[in-house]
Every structure is written in structure tokens, then in C-alpha cells.
Amino acid sequence: MSFATRDDADEVMNEINMTPLVDVMLVLLIIFIITVPVMKHAVNVDLPRAVNQPELITPETVRLSVAAEGDYFWNGTPIDDSELASRLQAEAAKEPQPELHINGDKAVRYERVAQAMAAAQRAGVRKIGFITEPQ
Numbered sequence: 001m002s003f004a005t006r007d008d009a010d011e012v013m014n015e016i017n018m019t020p021l022v023d024v025m026l027v028l029l030i031i032f033i034i035t036v037p038v039m040k041h042a043v044n045v046d047l048p049r050a051v052n053q054p055e056l057i058t059p060e061t062v063r064l065s066v067a068a069e070g071d072y073f074w075n076g077t078p079i080d081d082s083e084l085a086s087r088l089q090a091e092a093a094k095e096p097q098p099e100l101h102i103n104g105d106k107a108v109r110y111e112r113v114a115q116a117m118a119a120a121q122r123a124g125v126r127k128i129g130f131i132t133e134p135q
Contacts, residue, residue, distance in 0.1 A: 068107040088123035103131040
């Protein structure tokens with residue numbers, strides 16, 4: 001019978017245990033062997049062909065400005081409230097419909113801008129944007 005000394009039991013193991021590494025690699029190998037044939041299975045689909053052509057008609061942009069006094073300006077020309085509704089209806093009937101950019105003065109009452117937005121909604125304008133100035 002041999003007795004181990006205390007120094008023999010405290011030695012650091014210098015080799016890597018390869019058994020867990022081999023087990024993990026074998027499991028991964030089996031998983032890949034099973035999943036690769038499933039991934040290779042494809043369904044042939046006859047897809048339609050599409051022709052990519054640039055849009056020839058570009059919609060214009062209408063600029064509606066609201067001055068500090070509450071006056072409306074259509075692309076720089078002054079208009080009154082009754083003329084605003086008729087112009088918005090004419091623009092809404094166009095195809096493609098132009099974008100309406102509203103530029104409100106910071107001193108104008110919000111009510112005037114809201115009236116312009118409501119008139120655009122009643123006329124059927126779908127694209128409305130706001131123009132602001134960076135600080």
C-alpha cells in the first residue's frame with residue numbers, strides 16, 4: 001500500500017481536460033448534420049418581373065405663408081380667406097397632389113394657422129408640412 005504525501009495532492013494540473021470539449025463538438029456536429037439538409041430544401045417560386053422606371057411627374061410644392069397680421073400668401077402673392085379655399089380645392093384635385101408647406105410667422109395667432117390647416121383638410125389636401133427656421 002502506498003500513501004500519498006501531502007505535496008502530491010496539491011499539485012496543479014497542467015493539462016486541459018479534452019473530454020468536455022470533444023462532447024460539445026460532437027453535439028454541434030450532429031446538430032449541423034441534421035439541419036443542413038433542411039436548409040437546402042427550397043421551394044421554386046415563379047416571381048413576377050417588375051420594371052423600374054423613374055417617376056416622370058414630380059409633384060410641385062405649394063407654399064402658404066401666414067404673416068404676423070394673419071394675412072395669407074400663396075407662393076408669395078397675397079390672397080384672402082375665400083380665395084384660399086378655392087385654391088386649395090384646385091390643388092387637391094391635381095394628380096399627383098402637390099405638397100402644402102405652411103410657413104407661419106412666430107408672432108401670428110395660432111388660430112390663423114389652424115384655420116388654414118382646416119381649410120386644407122376640407123379641400124382634401126393629404127400632404128401638409130410645416131416650415132420652421134433653425135435657431
